[in-house]
Amino acid sequence: MINISPDIIEQAQNGDEESFALIVETYQNPVYNLCYRMLYNDREAEDAAQETFWKAWSNFSKYDSNRSFSTWILSIAAHHCIDQQRKKRVPEVEIDETMEEIIPERTPLPEDDVIRQEEELRLKKMLAQLSEIDRAAILLRYWYDFSDREIAENLSLSESAVKSRLFRARKSLAQLWYERSE
Amino acid sequence: MNTHEEFERWILEEEALSPEETQRLSRHIAECESCRTLQENLNQNLAFIKNSSMIKPAAGFVARWQQQLALRTKEKQESERIRLILGVLGLMSVLSISSCLVIFSPGNLVNTGLRLSNLLKLVAINIHQLKTMLSVLKIPLLIFSAGSVILMIVYVLVGALSAVTIKRIRKGA
Ligand SMILES: [Zn+2]
Numbered sequence: 001m002i003n004i005s006p007d008i009i010e011q012a013q014n015g016d017e018e019s020f021a022l023i024v025e026t027y028q029n030p031v032y033n034l035c036y037r038m039l040y041n042d043r044e045a046e047d048a049a050q051e052t053f054w055k056a057w058s059n060f061s062k063y064d065s066n067r068s069f070s071t072w073i074l075s076i077a078a079h080h081c082i083d084q085q086r087k088k089r090v091p092e093v094e095i096d097e098t099m100e101e102i103i104p105e106r107t108p109l110p111e112d113d114v115i116r117q118e119e120e121l122r123l124k125k126m127l128a129q130l131s132e133i134d135r136a137a138i139l140l141r142y143w144y145d146f147s148d149r150e151i152a153e154n155l156s157l158s159e160s161a162v163k164s165r166l167f168r169a170r171k172s173l174a175q176l177w178y179e180r181s182e
Numbered sequence: 183m184n185t186h187e188e189f190e191r192w193i194l195e196e197e198a199l200s201p202e203e204t205q206r207l208s209r210h211i212a213e214c215e216s217c218r219t220l221q222e223n224l225n226q227n228l229a230f231i232k233n234s235s236m237i238k239p240a241a242g243f244v245a246r247w248q249q250q251l252a253l254r255t256k257e258k259q260e261s262e263r264i265r266l267i268l269g270v271l272g273l274m275s276v277l278s279i280s281s282c283l284v285i286f287s288p289g290n291l292v293n294t295g296l297r298l299s300n301l302l303k304l305v306a307i308n309i310h311q312l313k314t315m316l317s318v319l320k321i322p323l324l325i326f327s328a329g330s331v332i333l334m335i336v337y338v339l340v341g342a343l344s345a346v347t348i349k350r351i352r353k354g355a
Binding site: 171 | 195220231232236251
């Protein structure tokens with residue numbers, strides 16, 4: 001995971017906008033990616049990522065500099081996306097419909113792009129079958145290398161709840177191919 | 183002797199197993215197809231998630247952040263100002279209402295009425311001296327009318343501001 005110099009964080013914490021812009025530049029990709037994987041919509045992911053940085057900026061005093069900054073900012077993003085996801089609660093049929101939209105039928109694509117889009121679709125299906133919190137837990141664990149304890153702290157869960165959520169999520173991930181290969 | 187379900191749990195749990203347990207698990211996986219598929223699927227799917235590419239935001243994210251920051255900072259300041267004004271207005275309203283309550287409370291009503299009638303009597307008696315009286319009363323009268331005008335403005339402002347705030351909140355929601 002990328003890291004930023006403590007000096008810049010301290011300057012930003014003291015209200016320096018330019019230092020904070022540097023932080024935004026450094027963390028835009030992981031934050032946006034997490035938001036995108038949680039919400040699966042460009043517009044919403046952009047809004048959620050911007051909101052994440054705004055929340056970080058206006059609550060910077062709450063950041064404990066002894067802890068990892070990336071853990072802090074990603075947990076703000078995860079929390080925000082879980083809330084957003086709960087607000088919209090798309091019925092499952094609709095999810096399936098929007099999923100098919102990802103592959104446009106009109107123009108034939110170069111093979112690499114076709115493969116990439118197929119992979120995207122597969123990932124989207126995998127993540128779509130998990131609840132918001134399970135999805136956030138899986139993303140934080142396997143994409144951002146959070147430990148059980150970090151996930152627990154950042155999603156306001158107990159460590160044993162994280163363990164059982166990850167267990168359940170892994171089970172459903174392991175069964176997805178089962179169904180597809182049968 | 184472990185049951186098939188226990189092996190399944192071992193596969194899904196990701197807890198570290200002892201060398202002896204690892205051996206038992208791999209022996210079971212060699213002969214149980216369902217556990218073998220489970221482990222393969224899990225490993226492949228997790229590897230797939232780990233290796234999938236990062237989606238990046240549209241170019242110019244930082245510039246958009248800077249715009250948002252300017253905009254939101256302004257909004258925050260404005261809403262703080264409105265909150266301050268509303269607070270002061272609220273305090274003023276409470277004060278004016280409570281002073282009205284004191285002046286026109288039943289206990290003081292007689293007193294207030296007496297004073298008013300005394301004043302009227304005085305006016306009636308000294309009607310020819312009204313001019314002199316008015317000059318004496320000029321400053322209190324001025325203060326009184328200015329006060330009522332300010333009070334009216336205050337109430338209009340309170341109304342307008344709460345309408346604006348409600349609109350803002352609705353827009354936000
Ligand atoms: Zn088995």
